[in-house]
Amino acid sequence: MQNFIYDNKTRIIFGKDTETQVGEEVKQYGKKVLLHYGGGSIKKYGLYDRVVASLKEADLSVVELGGVKPNPRLSLVNEGIDLCKEHDIDFIIAVGGGSVIDSAKAIGFGAKYEGDVWDFFTGKEQITNTIPLGVILTIPAAGSEASTGTVITKEEGLYKRSAGSLLIRPKFAIMNPEVTYTLPDYQTSCGACDMFAHVMERYFTNESDVDFTDQLCEATMRTIIKQSKSAIEHPNDYAARAEIMWAGTIAHNGLLGTGRIEDWASHVIEHEISAIYDIAHGAGLAIVFPAWMKYVYKKDVKRFAQFANRVFGVELDLNNLERTALEGIERIKLFFKQIGLPTSLKDAGIDSDRLEEMAKKATENGPFGNFVNLDEDDVLNILKLTVE
Structure with missing residues (x-):
């Protein structure tokens, strides 16, 4: 830590x-x-x-x-x-x-x-x-x-x-x-993804011996999954709205990052998408984060398998942690789809003709990301994974 x-x-x-x-x-x-x-x-x-x-x-x-x-x-x-x-x-x-x-x-x-x-x-x-x-x-x-x-x-x-x-x-x-009762479902969903991504930017760390904040992160993500679905199904459910409102604050007030080295690569990549196409930030993150996960998960398969098991309840296959990790990535895409968010540029109606431009702009000041340091080629490869 x-x-x-x-x-x-x-x-x-x-x-x-x-x-x-x-x-x-x-x-x-x-x-x-x-x-x-x-x-x-x-x-x-x-x-x-x-x-x-x-x-x-x-x-x-x-x-x-x-x-x-x-x-x-x-x-x-x-x-x-x-x-x-x-x-x-x-x-x-x-x-x-x-x-x-x-x-x-x-x-x-x-x-x-x-x-x-x-x-x-x-x-x-x-x-x-x-x-x-x-x-x-x-x-x-x-x-x-x-x-x-x-x-x-x-x-x-x-x-x-x-x-x-x-x-x-x-x-x-x-x-x-x-x-928040009057929020459109799509806005509630974008908000849920935004806060979920804030937790993941802290959760995927190379820092060891952070199990306490791991579990705080996991509890926050499980709450967002459960309560965002409840809020969409029952917009005037005060309990669900209160839980998700407080979770959103905890997700980004610094507490969950204590003692950890945070990543933030997915946010940097998403900023290029929303800057050009004016897509909602949460929707952009729903597109970028699964692609980033697919690209970097081999850096720490154990952590990705832990995420799948503790957040989404995927059975931990000790003989094949990679299978567990990949299932976790599929589960997060499924969650985003269940709440009505795009998980690819195609879903969002965005063409793939400016990927190189976005990769170049994202790395104008050099490589970024702390879990895996990404250069222009890496960013372009991640963006290619977002196309469909």
Whole structure:
């Protein structure tokens, strides 16, 4: 097990009607608030009204910026930065899922920087200051409500890149499972895959003697499998929605990676797909992850067999661990299909004519991945496995 420091100061406010507490939470940070959100769903179902009422009751001045799209765009981030500077914003409230939260994070540190915010996503600058952020989560998926990272898409060149710092971890996350009742099934499924992938990026490690976090990862993945199916079958099942919402946070708040060397190769590859084709991140991961697993499983057949056995209940064939490992890969593809996700580019209606471009862009800064280090040829071979 690796040495580690686990430091997560995001205050979690979980349960029914908790969004009405947002004003009290925010007012300790100042008076001027940027309210950041996506499309019309928060207004359609009344969440917007409840949030604004709470902020006004706390005597806060509110500036609004809606319009966040999946795979959040740099252009809207820049618009938010300008608003924060113009109105001298003290605090940002993100009401939405991972795209809204990631956009808000980038706005926060971009507003404290005089240069181009994209500098942080290319590694030219490190985050040293930010406007503090709070979250009202509406889509369990990305785990951005308690994470240290953000991912933004630059329209020019179709680049999707990440940046991160302890400084951008939200101050609080308000999480009411009831607000997820109206999510379309496909969005629930994409969220389930996103959080499942966050666990797998940590689970497939070369680090030994991490059985405790192995079992935490396995329990989280089993919960996602069970409760995502329940939530799709019974959208207003509070218990299922609560379980999956909390699992999504645990999947990406750093706890499951403690003492481990994490991988993150599949996320890097998926970012190239969603940057070009604007596919939902979770759907892209459902395509990429099984292909990555098929490509690298021989590096540690025992771990892949353990995954198959402990997560999907595949019988452990001690005389042929490879058979067990491969069955585990088939089971994860089956799970994704059962919840309505594509497991190939063909399923998603995506042509295979830009594989070389994606492989080249993914490795512009060199090989990546810690479980197996991947170069351009490796990435291309994985992408070829995603075609059908």
